[in-house]
Amino acid sequence: MPIDKTLLSGSTTMLILRLLEDKDMYGYQMIEELSKRSNDTFNLKAGTLYPLLHSLEQQGMVTSYDKNADGARVRKYYSITKKGRKLLADKKAEWQNYFTAVNHVLQGGARLATSY
Amino acid sequence: MQRHIKVQQYLETVCSQIRCKKIHADIWEEIENHIIDQKEAYKAQGIDEEAATIKALEQMGDPVIVGTELDRTHRPKPEWSIIALTALLLITGTVIRSFTSLQELNGIELFNKQLFFTLVGVGLMVLFYHMDFTVLGKHPKTVFLLLAVVIVFLIGLSKPTLGRYRYASYLLLLFPTLFAGVVYSMRNRGYTGIIGCGILFAVSFIISMVIPSTSSCVLLTLSSLIVLTTAISKGWFGVKKLYALLLVYLPVIGILAAIFASGILSERIALAINPSIDPHGKGYTGAIIRQLLSGAQFIGQGNVPEYFQGVSSPQILPGINSDLLITYIIHRFGWLVFFITAALLILFIVRTFMLCLKQKSVLAQLVSTAITLTFAIQTIFYISVNLGFQLFAPLSLPLISQSSSYLLINMSLVGILLSVFKTGYFIKDKEDSIKTAVNPFIKFEDGKLIIYVSDGQYRHRSRHD
Numbered sequence: 001m002p003i004d005k006t007l008l009s010g011s012t013t014m015l016i017l018r019l020l021e022d023k024d025m026y027g028y029q030m031i032e033e034l035s036k037r038s039n040d041t042f043n044l045k046a047g048t049l050y051p052l053l054h055s056l057e058q059q060g061m062v063t064s065y066d067k068n069a070d071g072a073r074v075r076k077y078y079s080i081t082k083k084g085r086k087l088l089a090d091k092k093a094e095w096q097n098y099f100t101a102v103n104h105v106l107q108g109g110a111r112l113a114t115s116y
Numbered sequence: 117m118q119r120h121i122k123v124q125q126y127l128e129t130v131c132s133q134i135r136c137k138k139i140h141a142d143i144w145e146e147i148e149n150h151i152i153d154q155k156e157a158y159k160a161q162g163i164d165e166e167a168a169t170i171k172a173l174e175q176m177g178d179p180v181i182v183g184t185e186l187d188r189t190h191r192p193k194p195e196w197s198i199i200a201l202t203a204l205l206l207i208t209g210t211v212i213r214s215f216t217s218l219q220e221l222n223g224i225e226l227f228n229k230q231l232f233f234t235l236v237g238v239g240l241m242v243l244f245y246h247m248d249f250t251v252l253g254k255h256p257k258t259v260f261l262l263l264a265v266v267i268v269f270l271i272g273l274s275k276p277t278l279g280r281y282r283y284a285s286y287l288l289l290l291f292p293t294l295f296a297g298v299v300y301s302m303r304n305r306g307y308t309g310i311i312g313c314g315i316l317f318a319v320s321f322i323i324s325m326v327i328p329s330t331s332s333c334v335l336l337t338l339s340s341l342i343v344l345t346t347a348i349s350k351g352w353f354g355v356k357k358l359y360a361l362l363l364v365y366l367p368v369i370g371i372l373a374a375i376f377a378s379g380i381l382s383e384r385i386a387l388a389i390n391p392s393i394d395p396h397g398k399g400y401t402g403a404i405i406r407q408l409l410s411g412a413q414f415i416g417q418g419n420v421p422e423y424f425q426g427v428s429s430p431q432i433l434p435g436i437n438s439d440l441l442i443t444y445i446i447h448r449f450g451w452l453v454f455f456i457t458a459a460l461l462i463l464f465i466v467r468t469f470m471l472c473l474k475q476k477s478v479l480a481q482l483v484s485t486a487i488t489l490t491f492a493i494q495t496i497f498y499i500s501v502n503l504g505f506q507l508f509a510p511l512s513l514p515l516i517s518q519s520s521s522y523l524l525i526n527m528s529l530v531g532i533l534l535s536v537f538k539t540g541y542f543i544k545d546k547e548d549s550i551k552t553a554v555n556p557f558i559k560f561e562d563g564k565l566i567i568y569v570s571d572g573q574y575r576h577r578s579r580h581d
Binding site for chain 1: 142143145146147149150152153154157175176177178179181182185186188189190474541
């Protein structure tokens with residue numbers, strides 16, 4: 001199911017960092033993995049991914065290196081840094097707060113509805 | 117494989133939005149790889165080549181938006197912290213000299229001259245800031261030898277003052293920076309590359325001995341050694357690090373041992389530690405400095421030893437604007453002024469050193485490290501002499517002490533440094549396709565030293581391997 005874009009954009013950084021927490025990846029691999037893990041919910045465009053990755057690299061959240069993947073082509077792999085892991089932890093906490101708050105409101109609304 | 121015209125157009129559109137051209141190749145490769153991966157995935161689903169390409173491009177997103185976003189990320193940014201610290205150091209120097217220059221006979225004249233050269237220096241800094249520093253990695257040997265020729269030419273033209281070719285000596289401070297480019301260009305050149313670096317270093321070393329300037333000589337040796345060691349520790353030469361380090365440090369240790377054995381150094385060290393062993397000869401300045409410092413206050417004018425009462429400061433201390441500026445300001449204004457000046461310099465050096473470590477490209481890292489070391493070693497020499505430890509003669513206190521020539525050299529170095537920090541992030545080290553040592557003539561294998569007599573022989577061998 002496609003999802004509202006604005007909801008996704010804020011949390012893309014968190015999702016990307018979460019993917020890199022497991023292993024180093026190249027851009028295409030991240031999009032594939034994200035799509036797979038979210039049951040095709042997140043269909044991230046390459047045009048969104050690369051500017052994001054490059055600015056994360058400038059901020060020191062990730063680093064990159066070239067690796068010869070399948071003989072002919074050299075791929076650019078990204079790897080999460082210590083600083084990146086900390087940002088991920090912060091983002092996760094922020095997301096949890098938001099998620100809990102939304103749930104409270106939604107459930108609260110539901111309880112009110114049933115009490116009438 | 118032929119690149120599809122639409123893919124070509126897509127990539128061109130993306131790159132045309134990005135103003136920093138240095139990053140184009142990098143981005144082009146990454147995005148093209150992505151398109152190919154995406155296309156292959158579609159083809160695996162049974163879509164034909166043409167349709168898969170179109171679909172893959174659609175998946176990428178609008179090339180203008182992608183390019184604009186990337187442009188925003190990769191805009192070269194000036195390193196404001198270094199610019200601000202440079203300005204602060206220049207101002208501090210000018211303020212201090214505006215007080216000290218009044219003490220000397222032609223002080224005002226010298227002060228105005230230095231002020232004029234400060235402006236010229238700022239111009240030079242801006243010039244080098246806008247120049248592409250990667251030229252140091254592209255034509256390192258040419259630039260290095262050109263500097264050597266210019267210095268030799270100056271030695272030939274000028275007459276020595278007090279037994280030293282002064283005008284030629286200032287330019288020596290540029291050698292470490294150019295040496296960094298030489299080291300960079302020796303990637304994967306094996307032991308031959310290290311020996312090549314050694315030969316060029318020897319050229320600069322010999323020139324500094326001819327001048328003669330022991331301080332510059334030590335500065336060149338220390339900074340070149342550190343730059344070379346940094347490169348070796350990164351595996352830059354494509355050889356075993358331990359052997360490479362031995363190749364560099366065994367001769368160094370040998371030479372040091374010879375110098376120690378000659379007794380010159382031990383005499384110098386003894387005198388530096390305790391100048392009072394020869395208070396009227398070689399230890400004269402050192403002894404006076406210590407006397408003045410012992411009478412210094414935290415803030416305000418310090419006490420002068422009795423037998424100097426009535427003698428003016430420049431008569432007690434020769435070079436209160438140039439070589440002994442710090443001693444004088446401690447004596448005249450107190451330790452606080454020294455602490456502020458030293459703190460600014462330390463902040464400058466520590467900040468540049470931290471930025472050096474952040475550099476991704478080896479060229480950027482080696483060049484910025486060489487410049488930082490040139491500043492750090494000048495500062496250490498100068499301050500230790502001014503605190504009464506006269507081991508090596510002071511060159512200059514970067515950006516502060518009186519010397520128009522050193523100021524111009526140091527400002528040029530700041531310009532190169534800013535250029536590195538502005539664009540260093542985008543520089544990609546030239547990828548050499550040959551990962552193993554290129555035609556080495558010396559090789560270690562199974563503990564055996566193998567020397568190849570000719571290049572041809574090696575090529576012949578490797579083809580059959």
